[in-house]
Amino acid sequence: MYHTEAIVLSRFELGEADRVLTLLTPRDGKLKAIAKGVRKPRSRLGGAVEPFAELELVLVRARTFDVITQVAVGHAWLSLRERLESTATAWYLAELAERAVEERAYAYPVYALLRRAYQLLDDGMAPGRVARWFEFGLADALGMRPEVERCVECDRVLEVDEEFRWVPLLGGTMCQRHPPPPSEQTPLSLDALKLLRAYRRLDIEAIAGLRLPAPVEAEVESALRRFIRNVLEREARSLAFLDEVRAHVPA
Numbered sequence: 255m256y257h258t259e260a261i262v263l264s265r266f267e268l269g270e271a272d273r274v275l276t277l278l279t280p281r282d283g284k285l286k287a288i289a290k291g292v293r294k295p296r297s298r299l300g301g302a303v304e305p306f307a308e309l310e311l312v313l314v315r316a317r318t319f320d321v322i323t324q325v326a327v328g329h330a331w332l333s334l335r336e337r338l339e340s341t342a343t344a345w346y347l348a349e350l351a352e353r354a355v356e357e358r359a360y361a362y363p364v365y366a367l368l369r370r371a372y373q374l375l376d377d378g379m380a381p382g383r384v385a386r387w388f389e390f391g392l393a394d395a396l397g398m399r400p401e402v403e404r405c406v407e408c409d410r411v412l413e414v415d416e417e418f419r420w421v422p423l424l425g426g427t428m429c430q431r432h433p434p435p436p437s438e439q440t441p442l443s444l445d446a447l448k449l450l451r452a453y454r455r456l457d458i459e460a461i462a463g464l465r466l467p468a469p470v471e472a473e474v475e476s477a478l479r480r481f482i483r484n485v486l487e488r489e490a491r492s493l494a495f496l497d498e499v500r501a502h503v504p505a
């Protein structure tokens with residue numbers, strides 16, 4: 255038997271009344287646990303085991319799935335769930351965390367990052383800013399922080415009066431002195447570079463206060479999404495839903 259904090263990343267129904275949860279924990283990384291009888295009307299575990307909730311759990315080790323025996327809700331983050339774009343963003347971040355973390359491995363940095371991101375979404379911060387901050391932080395936690403200060407090829411500090419390219423496969427920004435690499439690469443505007451540097455240098459409260467033209471935010475969104483796709487080696491499935499939701503949210 256053991257005790258842990260955990261954030262619910264995803265879940266699926268099992269049999270008549272059970273539910274299997276994929277959990278992110280600080281010390282044991284990702285793990286699957288079963289909440290038995292949770293779908294019965296009078297279950298003690300009941301509504302607590304919802305996606306994005308932070309829980310205090312007591313579990314019993316078992317061969318396939320560990321069994322949840324006690325649940326207390328640490329943070330339900332109910333405000334997050336009231337807005338569709340925040341909810342869709344929470345799914346996206348959960349998927350990135352699930353992909354990034356190994357089973358039964360220390361994962362405190364990613365846990366702390368996800369916890370903070372959900373708190374920020376719950377506080378009403380713009381979901382796009384939270385998502386970019388999370389993507390940047392996740393790459394950093396995995397030891398693959400995007401290079402936005404120097405050229406990834408010649409290591410020269412980039413100056414504001416030159417032109418740059420964004421090359422996710424090589425880890426970030428590249429100057430114009432080199433032939434374009436065959437991998438995916440796009441021009442990067444100076445404003446987008448500055449915003450990427452803001453994500454690198456500033457805390458999220460300062461970033462939340464920035465007033466930014468929509469095209470610059472869109473350029474950085476595209477750049478960081480491609481970077482993360484490269485880090486995690488595939489596209490997140492939940493992005494399609496998130497983009498559909500955003501297409502219907504008035505700007």
Ligand SMILES: [Zn+2]
Pocket residue numbers: 405406407408409410428429430431432
């Ligand atoms: Zn260079």
